Amino acid sequence: MLRQRIITAVILAPLVLAGLFGLSGGAFAVFTAAVILLAGWEWTNLAGVAGVAGRLGYVALLALLMLAGWYSDAVNAAWPLWVACAGWLVSVYWVAGYPDRGRQWRSVTARLTIGLWVLLPCWAGFVQLRDSGAQWLLYVLLLVWLADIGAYFAGRRFGRRKLAPRVSPGKSWEGVYGGMAVTALLALGYTLGFSLSPGDGLWLVVTTVGVTLVSVLGDLLESMFKRWRGIKDSGRLLPGHGGILDRIDSLTAAVPLFALLRLWH
Structure with a gap:
């Protein structure tokens, strides 16, 4: 399994990086749309089609x-x-009340509809961030990756209070705090690296911590649907890694919010 994961990562990583940072405009939109469409195929599995x-x-x-x-x-x-x-605000209500509130999204139609607001705004957010500059696209990717790493190690070392035990028993509040701490350091590094003003730097730190917290919802929502369906992975498109959705679930929540906050600022 480990060998398979490594082979998949070695093959895909250069292609993904080339697509994300080597393309722009319509070509970038097509590339990210292809990823979202593959995720949409997997979403139908979560929906029960x-x-x-x-x-x-x-x-x-x-x-x-x-x-x-x-x-x-x-x-x-x-x-x-x-x-x-x-939509992500509503998902807090669903995740916190799982499985009792499952009747609100139990139908196939309801879950397919949820997929529209999960996937399409994520694509729009990718396009808008790429148009605003590759550095901000890179930033949100680093944010999600570092949040996952920080949450993993903080959760293993300090995890005591379960975040959503009925949805994802392995996640803890301490892990969330660890992810937020790591991404706050990322924001500080960007502030210094791009010589941002104190006001812009403070805005970036606050925004980053908030987006980090929301990104957890992307993971939890998918985990909730997978638990309901009784499946481990959203698909098998990435040998050794599961599905596309398993890799971008946090991004589906983080990208639209970060893009919106960028528009505000």
Whole structure:
């Protein structure tokens, strides 16, 4: 399994980095759209769609909505990001009340609808961040990766209070705090590296800590649906790593919020 994970990472890492930072404009939008469409295929599994035709139909719907968003310029608007923020706020209620509140999203239709506000605003956020400068796209990626690393080690060393034991028993509040501490250091490093003013630096630290906290919801929401479906991974597209969604779940929450806060600032 470890060998398989390493081989997959060695093959994919250069391709992903080239796509994210070597492309711009329409080419970047197409590249990230392809990733989101693959994640959409996996989302149908979380939603409980069994037939291939139904799963392909959902992916086609995502693609059509992306095309409409691109040609209407909605991909560059703030409202998709606001939709995402509203959705993630509701997800707090669902995760905190799992499984009792499952009746609110138990139907296949409900879970497919949730996938729209999880995936499409994430794509819009990627496009907007890339247009604002590659450094901010890199920043949000580092934020999520470092948050995961900080949470893992802090949780192993200090984890006592469970974050959402019915959804993801391994996560703890101490792990969350560890992730926030590491990403706050990232914000300080960016402040110094890009010679930001004290006010801009403070804004970045506060924003980073908030986005780090929200990014956990992306992981928890997917974990909740996987637990409900009784599956370990969202898919098998990445040998040794599970599915695309398993790799970008935190980004689906972090990217739209960070992009929205960038628009504000």
